Amino acid sequence: xxxxxxxxxxxxxxxxxxxxxxxxxxxxxxxxxxxxxxxxxxxxxxxxxxxxxxxxxxxxxxxxxxxxxxxxxxxxxxxxxxx
Amino acid sequence: xxxxxxxxxxxxxxxxxxxxxxxxxxxxxxxxxxxxxxxxxxxxxxxxxxxxxxxxxxxxxxxxxxxxxxxxxxxxxxxxxxxxxxxxxxxxxxxxxxxxxxxxxxxxxxxxxxxxxxxxxxxxxxxxxxxxxxxxxxxxxxxxx
Numbered sequence: 001x002x003x004x005x006x007x008x009x010x011x012x013x014x015x016x017x018x019x020x021x022x023x024x025x026x027x028x029x030x031x032x033x034x035x036x037x038x039x040x041x042x043x044x045x046x047x048x049x050x051x052x053x054x055x056x057x058x059x060x061x062x063x064x065x066x067x068x069x070x071x072x073x074x075x076x077x078x079x080x081x082x083x
Numbered sequence: 084x085x086x087x088x089x090x091x092x093x094x095x096x097x098x099x100x101x102x103x104x105x106x107x108x109x110x111x112x113x114x115x116x117x118x119x120x121x122x123x124x125x126x127x128x129x130x131x132x133x134x135x136x137x138x139x140x141x142x143x144x145x146x147x148x149x150x151x152x153x154x155x156x157x158x159x160x161x162x163x164x165x166x167x168x169x170x171x172x173x174x175x176x177x178x179x180x181x182x183x184x185x186x187x188x189x190x191x192x193x194x195x196x197x198x199x200x201x202x203x204x205x206x207x208x209x210x211x212x213x214x215x216x217x218x219x220x221x222x223x224x225x226x227x228x
Binding site: 006008009010012056059060061075077078079080081082083 | 117130131133135136139140161172173193196197198199200201202203204205214215216217221
């Protein structure tokens with residue numbers, strides 16, 4: 001499947017790009033993270049501690065066990081600090 | 084309900100006046116504004132957001148606040164981009180028949196915005212930037228609802 005993957009805040013800085021389109025066979029967010037980690041050191045560094053990472057699928061907050069079937073956009077970011 | 088995510092500055096007084104003018108019959112209007120703190124030698128703050136998700140998430144939560152606290156109206160303005168100390172970052176306004184609901188809803192919206200709205204702050208001091216870490220106290224504040 002084709003997936004748009006977005007990165008925000010320090011994940012964007014560590015990986016070095018705000019978004020990319022990828023081809024993946026990952027069935028869940030966790031599997032996608034494993035694929036990304038295996039790519040290059042900068043991805044491994046960004047996803048080193050998943051307790052510090054949040055994920056949204058098609059702009060809805062979800063968990064790392066969420067399935068990717070039918071999803072078009074995945075986003076990774078640190079805990080939010082608005083207000 | 085008006086939800087605005089914008090880079091430009093907003094006029095706190097004009098926004099408050101316009102909100103109150105549109106809240107005729109409500110009885111109570113509460114507003115809160117958050118400013119960039121100039122403490123600890125902070126020279127600038129950069130705010131990043133997730134276009135699309137940020138607006139939708141705030142709208143969902145404002146609707147939840149309106150239902151829970153019997154609001155007649157609510158407004159959230161939140162900025163992104165580079166801000167200087169003292170500049171307004173965001174404001175919330177709530178209107179309700181009585182002040183208790185207006186105050187409680189404003190706090191409910193703020194507690195959620197601090198830790199659940201897709202915004203990320205980076206603080207600049209002496210030319211170097213550091214991402215603001217999520218605070219346990221903000222997470223605790225959310226639990227009371």
